[in-house]
Amino acid sequence: MTIPRFLPRWLLALLLGCAATLAAADYPDKPVKLIVSLPPGSGADTTARFLARHLSEKFGQPFLVDNRPGADSFIAARAVAASPPDGYTLFVASNSPMVTNVAVFRQLPYDAVKDFQPLARIARFPMVLVVPANSPFKTLQDLVAAARQAPGKLNFGSGTATYRVALELLHERNQIKATAVPYRGTSAAMTDLAGGNIDYTMAEVSAVMPLVRGGRVRALAVAAGERIKELPEVPTVSESGTAGYESYAWTGVFFPANVPPPVLARMSQAIKELMEGDDAKAFIAAQGGTVFYGAPQPFAEFQRAEIERARRVVRSANIGYED
Structure with a gap:
């Protein structure tokens, strides 16, 4: 023109x-x-x-x-x-x-x-809090109680900075402290979790489901406003005592x-x-x-x-x- x-x-x-x-x-x-x-x-x-x-x-x-x-x-x-x-x-x-x-x-x-x-x-995509399959923690309340009893003793993995922030927000809401173990990617964190090298982690639903279905990790809570069809038996974080918590x-x-x-x-x-x-x-x-x-x-x-x-x-x- x-x-x-x-x-x-x-x-x-x-x-x-x-x-x-x-x-x-x-x-x-x-x-x-x-x-x-x-x-x-x-x-x-x-x-x-x-x-x-x-x-x-x-x-x-x-x-x-x-x-x-x-x-x-x-x-x-x-x-x-x-x-x-x-x-x-x-x-x-x-x-x-x-x-x-x-x-x-x-x-x-x-x-x-x-x-x-x-x-x-x-x-x-909702995030899911997961632990190793043989973890003594059966619920989020179990994990929170253990963390309160021994601040900093439990360790958690974070595959990305986003998951680290989501977990730290959960800690803040429950007034607990744990030791962070950073990983270069979600896959590495999930692999170490399945091997029992960390106590818990959080990742979005598609990243955790293969290991949940394979029986290598256990889902404790879903960080969504309501339960999800992939894990209908798993309560939300809010249902587990942390009212209003959601992370996606x-x-x-x-x-x-x-x-x-x-x-x-x-x-x-x-x-x-x-x-x-x-x-x-x-x-x-x-x-x-x-x-x-x-x-x-x-x-x-x-x-x-x-x-x-x-x-x-x-x-x-x-x-x-x-x-």
């Missing part, structure tokens, strides 16, 4: 707005990349592939999943933040890079708020900051329609979660509130910032 020089500002703004709207009408007209900070098979990865398949069908363009795991999600988040804000790069992320990292790390190579445009909150892993989609509003609106509407459909509800339910859709502005507000909550827990538990 050629724009003559010396146009009045109001007319120039109008013309540029029209140009952006016309460009958005053809968007996307080339492949779109969905960057994921976790490896294939993870919750964020399977969600990204579900989105990619359905958005490809809707728009007639390839939506390609690009896994960039490692470095506490720094690699993927930094790649998205540095991408052109043209709508052709999406970040399918969990709360770890977009919330917990902000609270836990002293310095980040990206700004989780300023460098991104929230596009759509997608789903959430969630996934959402982000653009780099400063994406043109018409592009944001077009993709936002497409994802909204998808997440309100039966296919999305069935897919998320099969992963042990529920659709938790949120439009751009409510999602941005939710992210900020989650960051403040995580910061408060980090300060209260004196977790300490990592470099």
Whole structure:
């Protein structure tokens, strides 16, 4: 579009707005990349592939999943933040890079708020408190009583910073102390738990179910508002004496900051329609979660509130910032 020089500002703004709207009408007209900070098979990865398949069908363009795991999600988040804000790069992320990292790390190579445009909150997955199969603890109340009797004696594993914060919040609510054992990933923490090397841990439902079904770990409580179909006999944390406690892993989609509003609106509407459909509800339910859709502005507000909550827990538990 050629724009003559010396146009009045109001007319120039109008013309540029029209140009952006016309460009958005053809968007996307080339492949779109969905960057994921976790490896294939993870919750964020399977969600990204579900989105990619359905958005490809809707728009007639390839939506390609690009896994960039490692470095506490720094690699993927930094790649998205540095991408052109043209709508052709999406970040399918969990709360770890977009919330917990902000609270836990002293310095980040990206700004989780300023460098991104929230596009759509997608789903959430309840966390489950688990112990080794041969643990003496049969209920959450048993574990809490033991921790109160010998502060710091019990140890707990945390596969990610998000799970560490969730557990520290549980400790705070019950006024107990335990010794943290950090792991480089949820799989490592679950393996050590099954081997009896730690006393308990917490992870989202899809990560714990294979070991629960295999009889290698026991679920004590579900950190959801109500019992879940995967573990109908397991009480919620609230039912187990910690009223109102809930912790979830969630996934959402982000653009780099400063994406043109018409592009944001077009993709936002497409994802909204998808997440309100039966296919999305069935897919998320099969992963042990529920659709938790949120439009751009409510999602941005939710992210900020989650960051403040995580910061408060980090300060209260004196977790300490990592470099």
